[in-house]
Amino acid sequence: MELKEFFPFWKTLTPDQQARMTASARAYTAKKGEVLHRGQADCLGLVCVQSGVLRAYTISDEGREITLYRLYQRDVCLFSASCAMRAVDFDIFIEADQESxxxxxxxxxxxxxxxxxxxxxxxxxxxxxxxxxDVMWLLDQVLNKKLDARLAAFLLEAADRENSDSLSLTHEAVAGELGSAREVISRMMKYLQSEGMVAVSRGCVQLVDRAALEQLAGDSLR
Structure with a gap:
């Protein structure tokens, strides 16, 4: 995928500006789980996703993660170039969800x-x-929606993303996605399993009743 495909304003640039952008850009393959950007401590640069998935998340003072949004093919990651954005003064971490x-x-x-x-x-x-x-939508979810609905929505979105109803997920990883505690997620998973919506085993969650999960998720689904 050529660099110009990421920028709808490309044709408005001068030949010199286009040449500088092209010459300065470097291709990089991020391994799954690799943290590319660690908040204000880093300034990686503007990241354009040719393939794969990146996860943007933040970490609370207590060390608890919560996923803010994901970036897919053709998306541009702005916060990885935070030092170029005067208005950005908070920490966002960027991690490769899969090889990208x-x-x-x-x-x-x-x-x-x-x-x-x-x-x-x-x-x-x-x-x-x-x-x-995206962040404001998430804030509304955290403040106004029940955790069981958010969990159901997360499982459905993860299944769609992986194109599989069998998900390799630990309770700790799910807690990091939703900004909750592992113990709370474990209780919620047990509840979903008791209702016949999922089957839970060590490191794996199997979606059993998608219709029931969709009903539970409600408007927590994007």
């Missing part, structure tokens, strides 16, 4: 492009707004 092929553009190159190109700046603002919309 990426383009990485140095932050100083993209920052200069935003200063020179109004379409590039507008694209960046729209991207930022989209990410914050």
């Amino acid at each position: 092929l990426l383009w990485i553009i140095p932050p100083e190159v993209y920052r200069q492009l935003m200063e020179q190109s109004a379409p590039a700046a507008n694209f960046t603002n729209e991207l930022m707004a989209g990410h914050f919309s």
Whole structure:
């Protein structure tokens, strides 16, 4: 996938700007589970997902993770270039959910492009707004939705993502996704199993009754 396919404003750039973007971009293969960006401590650069899946998450003061959103093929990861964004002053971590092929553009190159190109700046603002919309949706879920509904929605979305109703998941990993405690997730899994919605074994969750899970999830499904 060519770099220009990620940027709808590409044709508005000068030949010199296009050449600098192309020359500075490097291809990188991230292994599953690799943490690419560790909040403000890092400034990897703008990441463009050629294939694979990235997970953006944050960590509370107590060390509890919660997934904010995921990035798929053709998505652009803005927060990995946080040092180029003056308004970004909080920690977001980026991890490869599966082996992923990426383009990485140095932050100083993209920052200069935003200063020179109004379409590039507008694209960046729209991207930022989209990410914050995802975060606000998640905040509403955490504050206003029951955990059993969020868990059902997560399992259904994970099954769709993996194209399988058999999921290799630990309770600790699910807790990290939902910002909960492992013990709470274990109790919820037992409840879903007692209701015949899932079958749980060590490191594995089998979706048994998708219709019941969908009903439970309600508007927690995106």
